[in-house]
Amino acid sequence: MTGHGQFHWNELMTKDIAASKAFYGEVLGWTFEDMPMGDGTVYTVAMAGGQPAAGLFDMASMTEAGPEGWFAYIAVDDLDAALAAARERGAIVYREPFDVPDVGRIAILADPRGAAQGWMTPARR
Known part of the structure; x- marks a missing residue:
């Protein structure tokens, strides 16, 4: 289990899942498992x-998609407390906490200088 303050997960935000799978599969030897999200x-x-x-997220489903790139998630012991402390210090929360079954509780924010990231309290396994 990843500890508080450590990078927990990385996700590629891509506009072409097939091309990304081909690239990383050929270069890094990755295989892929698709998980339907229900919507x-x-x-x-x-x-x-x-x-x-890592995860690959198809940006085609996003209404306001930015540039492609890697996005990191940092583990925190208590997401709500960590977000409160971050807000007090100038962070902007883009997406309020939401729960993903068997994954954890997640929020998307930017630090006071604008660096976007995800914070999450991983689900107990």
Whole structure:
């Protein structure tokens, strides 16, 4: 389990899932498992040596998609308390906390200088 303040998960935000799968599959040897999200969205988990390595998110489903790139999630012990402290210090919360079953509680924010990131309290396994 990842500890408080450590990077927990990385996600590629891409506009072309097929091209991204081809690139990372060929170059890094990743395999992929698609996970339907229930609303027509499919989330892809990249596997390295049979273990989850990263996620791929299809930006085509986003109404306001920015540039493609990697997005990091940092583990926190208590998401609500961490967000309160971050807000007091100038952070902007873009997406309020939401729960993903078997994954954890997640929020999207930017630090006072504008660096976007996700914070999450991982689900107990």
